[in-house]
Amino acid sequence: MQGRLAQNLAQILDDNAAAFPGKTCLIYEDIRFTYQELNKLVNKAGNAFLDLGIKKGDRVIISLLNNPEFVISLFALAKTGAIMVPVNYQLTAAEEDYILKDSQPSLIITDAVKLSRFHEMTAGAIPVLTINRHAGEEVPSEILDFWDQISAQSDSLSPCPCGPDDVVHILYTSGTTGKPKGAMLTHHSVLFCSSFYTDNDEMGTLFSSDSKFLVTLPIYHCYGQNFGLITPLAVGATVILMDKFNTEKVFEAIAEHGVTNFPGVPTMYAYLVNGFDPERHSVKSLKFCKSAGASLSLEIRTAFREKFGIEISEGFGMTEASAQAIAHPVGADKQRGDKIGSIGIPLRNNRQQTEAKIVDEDDRELGPNEVGELIIKGDHVMKGYWKQPEETAKTLRGGWLHTGDLARKDEDGFIYIVDRKKDMIIVGGENVYPREIEEVLYQNDKVLDAAVIGMKDAIKGEVVKAVVVLKEGMQGTENELIDFCAARLAKFKVPRAIEIREEMPKSSTGKILRRLVR
Numbered sequence: 001m002q003g004r005l006a007q008n009l010a011q012i013l014d015d016n017a018a019a020f021p022g023k024t025c026l027i028y029e030d031i032r033f034t035y036q037e038l039n040k041l042v043n044k045a046g047n048a049f050l051d052l053g054i055k056k057g058d059r060v061i062i063s064l065l066n067n068p069e070f071v072i073s074l075f076a077l078a079k080t081g082a083i084m085v086p087v088n089y090q091l092t093a094a095e096e097d098y099i100l101k102d103s104q105p106s107l108i109i110t111d112a113v114k115l116s117r118f119h120e121m122t123a124g125a126i127p128v129l130t131i132n133r134h135a136g137e138e139v140p141s142e143i144l145d146f147w148d149q150i151s152a153q154s155d156s157l158s159p160c161p162c163g164p165d166d167v168v169h170i171l172y173t174s175g176t177t178g179k180p181k182g183a184m185l186t187h188h189s190v191l192f193c194s195s196f197y198t199d200n201d202e203m204g205t206l207f208s209s210d211s212k213f214l215v216t217l218p219i220y221h222c223y224g225q226n227f228g229l230i231t232p233l234a235v236g237a238t239v240i241l242m243d244k245f246n247t248e249k250v251f252e253a254i255a256e257h258g259v260t261n262f263p264g265v266p267t268m269y270a271y272l273v274n275g276f277d278p279e280r281h282s283v284k285s286l287k288f289c290k291s292a293g294a295s296l297s298l299e300i301r302t303a304f305r306e307k308f309g310i311e312i313s314e315g316f317g318m319t320e321a322s323a324q325a326i327a328h329p330v331g332a333d334k335q336r337g338d339k340i341g342s343i344g345i346p347l348r349n350n351r352q353q354t355e356a357k358i359v360d361e362d363d364r365e366l367g368p369n370e371v372g373e374l375i376i377k378g379d380h381v382m383k384g385y386w387k388q389p390e391e392t393a394k395t396l397r398g399g400w401l402h403t404g405d406l407a408r409k410d411e412d413g414f415i416y417i418v419d420r421k422k423d424m425i426i427v428g429g430e431n432v433y434p435r436e437i438e439e440v441l442y443q444n445d446k447v448l449d450a451a452v453i454g455m456k457d458a459i460k461g462e463v464v465k466a467v468v469v470l471k472e473g474m475q476g477t478e479n480e481l482i483d484f485c486a487a488r489l490a491k492f493k494v495p496r497a498i499e500i501r502e503e504m505p506k507s508s509t510g511k512i513l514r515r516l517v518r
Contacts (some may be wrong), residue, residue: 003220005191007471008159009168011080012191012234013039020209020236023471027240027257028068035236038072040155045076045146047153048463049107052127052144055188056081056160058106059170063114064086064097064256065243066219069131069146071229074219078168078187081160082106085170086220088113090508095180097121099172101166103182103386107307114141155230164188165256168385171222171319182386183319193322193380203330206261206288209236214259218508221291226323227263245510247275251283258285262361265293266300267510269312273303274471283308288330292317294511295417295435296342299440316343316417320401322380322456326356326415342414346376354378358409362400371418375400406433423514425462425494432464436512437495440488441466444481446474449504451517455496463496467517469504476500 006012016025017039025035033041054060060082064070077084085103087096100108100121109119109129116123118128124142131146135505157176162168168187172180184362205211213232217224219241232239242249245268253259264272269291276283286308292315305311315327328344346356355377359367366372384392395402406418419433426432432453441450449469454462466485478498486494507514 003322005195007187008078008081008162009187009190009230010042010075011159012230013075014159016233018238023209023236024238025233026068027238028066028242030359031068033068041150042070042079043155044077044150044153045072046079046157048149049076049082049149050152052107052149054080054082054107056068057167058082059085059103060107060109061085061087061103061105061118062220063089063108063110063118064087064131064220065111066215066224066241067131067239067243070219071241074225074229078120079157079159081166082169083163083167085172086171086225088220088508089218093117093121098179099182102180103170109146119143139289158286163185165383166256167383169225173319181388181391184383184386185319185322186383189322189380189382190226190230190241191234192349192378193226193324194234195349196327196380197227197231197323197349198234199349201350207231207235207237210236211235211260212240212257212285213237213263214240214242214250214253214257215263215481216250217263217265218244218486221321221509222323223263223265223317223509227290227292228432232261245271247271251275251281254285255282262286262288263292265288265510266291266296267294267449267506267512269300269304271298273300273307274496276307278307286310288313290315290327292324293509295438297439299442299469301340314343316405316415318403320382320395320403321376321378322382325354325376325378325380336470339410339412339414342410342416344376344415345413352379354380356409357400358407358415363400363449369408371406371408374403374405374415374417377401377402397401420514425452425464427462427464428460430492432493437464437466437485437493440485441468441481444476444484446470446476447481448472449512451504451512451514452495453514453518457496464493465506466495466498467501467504468498469501 017035021036022034024032025038026033028101060077107127110118111131115130123320129146130142166182169185170182172182215228217228219225219229289312291312296314302314313328317324326343326346348353358372360372377400409415419435423434435454438450441447447468448471451467453465455465457463481498505513
């Protein structure tokens with residue numbers, strides 16, 4: 001993909017099947033696929049989808065955990081010109097039903113666990129492919145087996161011609177305000193986003209055919225899908241795919257496969273730091289670790305560097321930007337110790353620089369270190385929201401993606417997220433940003449997870465409340481943690497109450513769900 005972008009997302013497999021036919025492309029448990037083998041299976045699946053009547057522009061729901069069938073289906077749908085609608089595997093039936101009705105799919109691909117639920121919701125009106133069946137389980141005759149459908153198909157298929165505006169994925173946002181919205185990503189926006197790493201001479205050997213990516217992020221999410229799967233496959237790398245994150249299994253995989261690249265979220269890095277045993281775990285192969293999805297605390301970053309010997313590259317992205325938008329420059333010569341806490345600068349490839357600026361309520365650009373909304377512009381930005389023109393116009397007004405994040409930009413152009421615009425707490429007229437208090441709580445050796453929210457107050461309007469989870473085996477009290485904060489924060493920022501819980505509500509990527517903390 002160096003120096004150009006494919007017209008169809010699946011073309012990257014065609015290219016690398018020709019360039020690296022016998023190279024291991026994908027490893028899942030004890031199963032291995034070469035680039036040539038995976039591409040042939042993608043072609044077979046694409047022909048099966050065509051035989052089922054799937055055509056360009058049709059939506060197809062995928063509700064699966066990380067597995068080879070998901071990978072095969074993703075590229076096969078792209079090759080036929082169809083639109084993949086990946087569904088978060090953790091959603092409730094009501095949430096799945098909303099996406100089903102909103103996206104109006106022509107096919108559903110799922111597993112034995114979700115099979116009966118989708119069949120009931122569709123009343124048999126939409127074809128369902130299942131990747132496995134429980135032995136002896138009674139299933140409706142109209143349910144189709146994935147492997148039965150593709151086994152007899154031809155392993156030759158040319159990618160459907162696609163233009164820059166042709167949609168390849170609809171990914172539903174988490175729905176923190178109202179119903180989820182389907183972000184429409186095009187072949188071009190997804191590939192352009194990936195090109196920040198695949199078509200970038202500054203990345204050197206960090207993203208090459210010699211790289212080995214360990215992917216525990218769910219690939220039904222944009223971050224796992226783009227950075228964990230599409231980006232490494234675009235450069236001919238090897239992907240070691242796990243269906244979920246497990247600390248000990250991650251250490252085993254790093255040592256067994258010589259993993260060089262690991263994309264994760266802060267919670268994963270916290271577990272890796274706490275679980276690392278230099279006597280049992282070898283991590284010397286690691287060259288690049290990336291964190292996104294939530295802010296990475298200084299304590300985790302520092303501990304990881306000390307124990308693993310490499311710096312975590314923090315970045316920022318969102319579904320509406322095809323996963324990635326801002327990150328720290330890569331390479332030892334570009335590491336800026338004075339920029340710790342920053343999410344970095346706008347990403348670029350060899351040909352194009354993306355844009356980001358901080359604006360006020362009237363979209364006027366602000367000066368250095370002034371806090372306002374972060375807005376983004378570039379080819380990686382979504383086409384819009386599925387069937388929601390008003391929301392699209394609001395979010396993409398003026399040609400810029402309005403992120404809803406409060407941020408500041410320093411004199412060198414490095415961006416710092418202050419907080420979510422909607423999560424800001426106003427205490428007696430003073431703006432309080434939850435992240436600042438959370439960072440203080442993370443400095444306490446007893447705290448594993450922290451989330452700060454606003455609590456109504458008759459006098460001040462709102463006061464600060466914190467919810468924390470303590471590290472295993474640790475004991476602490478509300479008053480102890482309040483005193484800890486009082487020694488480090490202005491009085492109006494100190495939590496009025498601190499609730500200690502056994503666990504924190506999190507998304508499948510490990511991001512704390514502040515709306516559920518409330």
